[in-house]
Amino acid sequence: MKKIITVVGARPQIIKAAAFSRAVKKLGEGVLQEVLVHSGQHYDEGMSQVFFDEMGIPTPAHNLAVGSGSHAAQTARILEGLERVFSEEKPTAVLVYGDTNTTLAAALVASKMFIPVVHVEAGLRSFNKRMPEEINRIATDHVSTLLFAPTQTAIDNLNREGFSSDVNHTPTIDQPLVLRSGDVMYDNAIHFANRPEGDVYLKSLSLEKERYAVATIHRDNNTDFPDRLNGILDALQHWSSEHGMPVVLPTHPRLLKFLSESQQDNLHKAGIRLVPPASYVQMIALLASSRLVFTDSGGLQKEAYFVQRPCVILRPETEWVELTAGGHAIVADADTSRILQAARQLMNRSFEAWPQLYGDGHAANQICQSIIQYL
Numbered sequence: 358m359k360k361i362i363t364v365v366g367a368r369p370q371i372i373k374a375a376a377f378s379r380a381v382k383k384l385g386e387g388v389l390q391e392v393l394v395h396s397g398q399h400y401d402e403g404m405s406q407v408f409f410d411e412m413g414i415p416t417p418a419h420n421l422a423v424g425s426g427s428h429a430a431q432t433a434r435i436l437e438g439l440e441r442v443f444s445e446e447k448p449t450a451v452l453v454y455g456d457t458n459t460t461l462a463a464a465l466v467a468s469k470m471f472i473p474v475v476h477v478e479a480g481l482r483s484f485n486k487r488m489p490e491e492i493n494r495i496a497t498d499h500v501s502t503l504l505f506a507p508t509q510t511a512i513d514n515l516n517r518e519g520f521s522s523d524v525n526h527t528p529t530i531d532q533p534l535v536l537r538s539g540d541v542m543y544d545n546a547i548h549f550a551n552r553p554e555g556d557v558y559l560k561s562l563s564l565e566k567e568r569y570a571v572a573t574i575h576r577d578n579n580t581d582f583p584d585r586l587n588g589i590l591d592a593l594q595h596w597s598s599e600h601g602m603p604v605v606l607p608t609h610p611r612l613l614k615f616l617s618e619s620q621q622d623n624l625h626k627a628g629i630r631l632v633p634p635a636s637y638v639q640m641i642a643l644l645a646s647s648r649l650v651f652t653d654s655g656g657l658q659k660e661a662y663f664v665q666r667p668c669v670i671l672r673p674e675t676e677w678v679e680l681t682a683g684g685h686a687i688v689a690d691a692d693t694s695r696i697l698q699a700a701r702q703l704m705n706r707s708f709e710a711w712p713q714l715y716g717d718g719h720a721a722n723q724i725c726q727s728i729i730q731y732l
């Protein structure tokens with residue numbers, strides 16, 4: 358029996374782990390065992406436990422409880438903790454998601470212990486190395502043995518960095534295998550759509566279908582710089598008064614740290630409804646009934662697309678270039694007038710086609726089968 362350790366830590370990884378855990382349960386019997394490890398990078402109930410409960414994810418066998426800190430301190434604590442866990446568990450491989458400090462730490466520890474690294478969401482690039490996530494994803498890809506790329510763009514990025522697309526060899530860290538898998542987040546969006554808890558949530562907020570926008574802001578590049586944060590918040594207030602619709606903003610703890618109580622009151626008065634972080638089912642329901650989405654989250658950009666909602670991207674660039682190429686999303690950064698202009702453009706456009714850019718909803722099954730086959 359092969360043993361795979363899946364390492365999660367931040368909210369989006371916990372969500373992605375749900376899809377892979379379902380696949381291992383279905384396809385792995387007798388051949389593949391999954392051991393889940395939580396770094397504890399995210400630790401608030403609403404940022405972590407709620408997803409385990411709602412999405413039926415197994416309880417982690419180990420929780421390192423590293424908590425917050427500078428990038429170095431947080432990453433260092435995860436490195437040390439994982440070395441202990443991997444020595445004890447002796448896994449066949451270690452699976453990591455995305456681009457967080459947890460991803461980087463797990464990939465470094467495993468590769469130096471000669472344990473093959475499986476990177477899900479490989480090949481994504483923003484081409485902006487001032488983002489900690491860009492460093493994390495490049496470093497992780499380059500110590501991985503199996504790279505699962507969600508899109509053709511991701512495959513192209515890997516090829517440009519010297520990764521071969523040849524699949525006729527046994528994968529090693531020196532000759533890794535690149536496979537196009539589709540996106541496990543799309544698997545989840547299908548699996549968890551239209552749940553009654555979603556309707557209950559919308560009712561509790563008294564929201565009318567397509568009569569509100571959803572916004573999220575959590576990147577340090579936006580929250581930690583008052584000019585940028587104010588640029589975004591001004592745009593949201595303008596949009597709300599222009600259309601007479603509220604903007605629902607589930608708050609990441611990092612954002613709340615930068616908003617005083619009086620600022621929060623003023624935002625409420627201006628139509629920005631700050632609400633606690635949403636669960637996964639709540640978020641999908643919130644997006645699906647909205648008129649428009651404003652976000653700096655990579656995951657939410659795609660989730661908006663999955664439920665066919667246009668999106669204003671509150672960043673200088675995006676890794677998910679298919680979204681902007683098709684006109685379903687527009688990059689507007691933190692600039693008030695660009696954000697408002699993008700919102701107007703998207704609201705005036707009618708979208709006939711939402712092509713399947715992210716696979717067929719079975720990405721996790723494919724990843725699971727490939728792990729069984731290749732490792």
Ligand code: UD1
Nearest residue numbers: 367368369398399400401404425426457458489490610611
């Ligand atoms: C991390 C990831 C980012 C991902 C995001 C999803 C890195 C470098 N970044 O960013 O790629 O998009 O998660 O949310 O790994 N905090 C709490 N409670 C929590 C979690 C965080 O209060 O449960 C606060 C802490 O004060 C912390 C801050 O939020 O300092 C930021 O958390 P951190 O994990 O460092 O990064 P994120 O901004 O969440």
